[in-house]
Amino acid sequence: MSSDMNFKNTDPIIEVEHLKEYFTISTGFFQTKPLKAVDDISFSIREGETLGLVGESGCGKTTAGRAILHLYKPTGGVVKYRGKEIRTKQDIENFRKKATMVFQDPYSSLDPRMTVADIIGEPLDVQHLYKTKAERRDRILELMDHVGLNSEHAARYAHEFSGGQRQRVGIARALAVNPDFIVCDEPVSALDVSIQAQVINMFDELQSKMNLTYLFIAHDLLVVRHISDRIAVMYLGRMVELADAGEIYDRPLHPYTKALMSAVPVPDPKVARANKRVQLSGEIPSPLNAPSGCPFHTRCPYAKDICRQSMPEFKEVETGRFVACHLVDEVN
Amino acid sequence: MALLEVRDLHTSFFTDAGEVKAVNGISFDLERGKVLGIVGESGSGKSVTAYSVMQILAGTGKIVSGSIKLDGQELVGAGEKVLKDVRGNKVSIIFQDPMTSLNPTYTIGKQLVEAIRLHTNRNKKEAWERAIEMLRLVNVNEPEKRMKQYPFEHSGGMRQRVMIAMALACEPDILIADEPTTALDVTIQAGILELMKDIQKKIGMAIIMITHDLGVVAQLCDEVIVMYAGGICEQGTADEIFYNPCHEYTKGLMRSIPTVKSAGTKLQPIAGTPIDLLNMPKGCPFAPRCDAAMKICIREKAERMQINEDHAAACWMNVRKGVE
Numbered sequence: 001m002s003s004d005m006n007f008k009n010t011d012p013i014i015e016v017e018h019l020k021e022y023f024t025i026s027t028g029f030f031q032t033k034p035l036k037a038v039d040d041i042s043f044s045i046r047e048g049e050t051l052g053l054v055g056e057s058g059c060g061k062t063t064a065g066r067a068i069l070h071l072y073k074p075t076g077g078v079v080k081y082r083g084k085e086i087r088t089k090q091d092i093e094n095f096r097k098k099a100t101m102v103f104q105d106p107y108s109s110l111d112p113r114m115t116v117a118d119i120i121g122e123p124l125d126v127q128h129l130y131k132t133k134a135e136r137r138d139r140i141l142e143l144m145d146h147v148g149l150n151s152e153h154a155a156r157y158a159h160e161f162s163g164g165q166r167q168r169v170g171i172a173r174a175l176a177v178n179p180d181f182i183v184c185d186e187p188v189s190a191l192d193v194s195i196q197a198q199v200i201n202m203f204d205e206l207q208s209k210m211n212l213t214y215l216f217i218a219h220d221l222l223v224v225r226h227i228s229d230r231i232a233v234m235y236l237g238r239m240v241e242l243a244d245a246g247e248i249y250d251r252p253l254h255p256y257t258k259a260l261m262s263a264v265p266v267p268d269p270k271v272a273r274a275n276k277r278v279q280l281s282g283e284i285p286s287p288l289n290a291p292s293g294c295p296f297h298t299r300c301p302y303a304k305d306i307c308r309q310s311m312p313e314f315k316e317v318e319t320g321r322f323v324a325c326h327l328v329d330e331v332n
Numbered sequence: 333m334a335l336l337e338v339r340d341l342h343t344s345f346f347t348d349a350g351e352v353k354a355v356n357g358i359s360f361d362l363e364r365g366k367v368l369g370i371v372g373e374s375g376s377g378k379s380v381t382a383y384s385v386m387q388i389l390a391g392t393g394k395i396v397s398g399s400i401k402l403d404g405q406e407l408v409g410a411g412e413k414v415l416k417d418v419r420g421n422k423v424s425i426i427f428q429d430p431m432t433s434l435n436p437t438y439t440i441g442k443q444l445v446e447a448i449r450l451h452t453n454r455n456k457k458e459a460w461e462r463a464i465e466m467l468r469l470v471n472v473n474e475p476e477k478r479m480k481q482y483p484f485e486h487s488g489g490m491r492q493r494v495m496i497a498m499a500l501a502c503e504p505d506i507l508i509a510d511e512p513t514t515a516l517d518v519t520i521q522a523g524i525l526e527l528m529k530d531i532q533k534k535i536g537m538a539i540i541m542i543t544h545d546l547g548v549v550a551q552l553c554d555e556v557i558v559m560y561a562g563g564i565c566e567q568g569t570a571d572e573i574f575y576n577p578c579h580e581y582t583k584g585l586m587r588s589i590p591t592v593k594s595a596g597t598k599l600q601p602i603a604g605t606p607i608d609l610l611n612m613p614k615g616c617p618f619a620p621r622c623d624a625a626m627k628i629c630i631r632e633k634a635e636r637m638q639i640n641e642d643h644a645a646a647c648w649m650n651v652r653k654g655v656e
Binding site: 162165192195219221222225226227265268272277 | 373374487489490517518519520521522523525526544545546547548549550551570571574584585586588589590591592594595598599600601602603605606
């Protein structure tokens with residue numbers, strides 16, 4: 001969380017280099033086409049940091065999160081955990097003890113036939129993290145306590161809980177193996193506003209208590225802005241901008257980020273009335289038929305010939321600030 | 333006389349577990365050409381309010397008592413013939429999910445023409461032209477080509493535009509929008525909201541905007557109703573609700589949402605879990621979650637109190653403030 005900025009001096013815990021994740025889509029009889037869900041993204045996350053990953057549906061943010069955890073086998077590129085490349089099966093297995101995931105939908109991500117204790121205890125079973133039954137039980141109760149669940153809830157089933165409580169169960173499960181890196185995939189999108197704040201605060205508290213590192217994937221930009229230290233913006237499988245959370249919101253450099261930020265509905269009528277929106281023409285192209293050159297050129301109000309012809313490089317334009325745009329100097 | 337007058341409306345669902353009072357005695361007016369936002373959490377009764385106006389409640393749902401007057405005409409207990417004229421003609425509705433609101437087996441054109449011919453006496457050709465005109469109004473490019481396509485060939489934003497075109501085809505007095513942009517991406521959402529605002533100005537219809545997103549309300553609405561557990565806790569102009577909230581629930585909501593400035597601070601969530609409509613407390617329904625709850629809040633429901641000309645709230649705190 002932004003309040004403690006200690007991570008600035010720490011080493012990166014996750015390094016992603018030229019990560020690619022292509023899916024093969026059948027387009028006809030014996031015909032296939034690669035769907036480039038994630039296409040050559042690179043970034044690193046420092047220990048104790050929260051990196052927000054935003055973008056519209058289909059931009060590849062969820063796939064990126066899953067590919068980093070090796071839930072999908074990456075098509076290309078490298079993921080490093082604490083400087084060590086993840087390559088062999090053994091690497092992946094070890095990595096999974098340190099990196100877990102919280103899912104979006106607390107209604108479908110919990111097995112309805114399992115009690116809360118078993119849902120939280122399952123990762124402990126899989127990773128053999130206890131010696132006696134009593135040890136297992138104690139650990140489950142400890143985890144439930146961390147996420148603010150009552151120990152009486154242990155024997156209940158997921159359907160007996162509200163959305164917010166279910167999400168707490170999901171988080172307790174993610175914490176079970178004692179990870180230091182968690183991919184949070186839209187963890188508060190399915191929750192009511194009043195419950196959202198409880199869960200966001202809990203993410204915050206757990207982070208400072210256990211020194212966790214988050215990759216926080218979400219489409220609600222105000223939530224991401226609130227929780228993240230840095231924010232990365234994706235469009236059509238590519239990363240278009242990466243910067244400090246405050247900077248990217250107050251002074252976006254990429255034309256897409258500008259449009260995205262101006263489209264955020266601000267809960268303040270006077271600001272909303274004064275807000276001038278950057279209008280985007282057209283719709284997001286299908287990732288199966290991604291445009292040539294810069295993927296954003298079909299909707300970009302500034303697009304020139306160079307944008308249609310060549311892919312802009314994702315490069316550092318200011319310290320710690322990356323943008324993929326040919327016209328970044330012209331536009332700003 | 334207001335265009336729509338709702339008085340002491342009670343709508344319940346009769347389930348095996350008992351009577352669920354989804355809407356529990358609400359009253360409000362909607363003036364011609366105004367945008368009214370109804371906000372609340374899931375289960376607060378905001379959608380059921382709208383469905384009651386349209387009388388399209390699901391099987392077990394029933395309007396128990398109250399009155400809904402449209403242009404002076406009583407709709408509660410009205411016959412199917414009257415309601416048929418109201419639905420689509422005078423009041424239209426668009427739903428949250430544009431993916432499932434259109435029939436996947438018919439072309440966009442066929443569905444639009446059907447809706448137009450059902451409510452007007454245009455012939456097929458005139459209806460087709462009207463449909464193209466409507467698609468143009470909602471900024472669908474190449475409407476002639478779009479008319480011949482099926483819903484699956486359109487993106488979510490496009491489909492929602494088609495739904496809006498269909499809803500507006502008969503120039504209704506009221507458009508009810510039930511979370512129309514919740515399923516859409518932000519940039520698409522911004523486009524749809526802008527479109528609704530433009531059309532509203534052009535045709536001068538009234539809009540009831542049902543949403544849980546206070547950002548959407550701030551962008552679009554003149555007036556706001558905040559609902560909790562089937563009742564109205566607060567009602568007023570958008571500026572009054574946002575800058576001078578007078579119900580503890582509304583205040584809690586405003587504090588709990590992340591804003592541009594909230595980074596680095598702690599959000600102040602509303603404690604507890606949403607209410608169980610089968611076990612409603614005796615007093616104020618929000619009292620079990622309210623930090624400021626007093627003895628009277630648990631004992632007795634607060635009546636609606638006028639704060640000023642543009643603003644009313646049902647919270648005992650205002651009485652206390654008045655006494656002090």
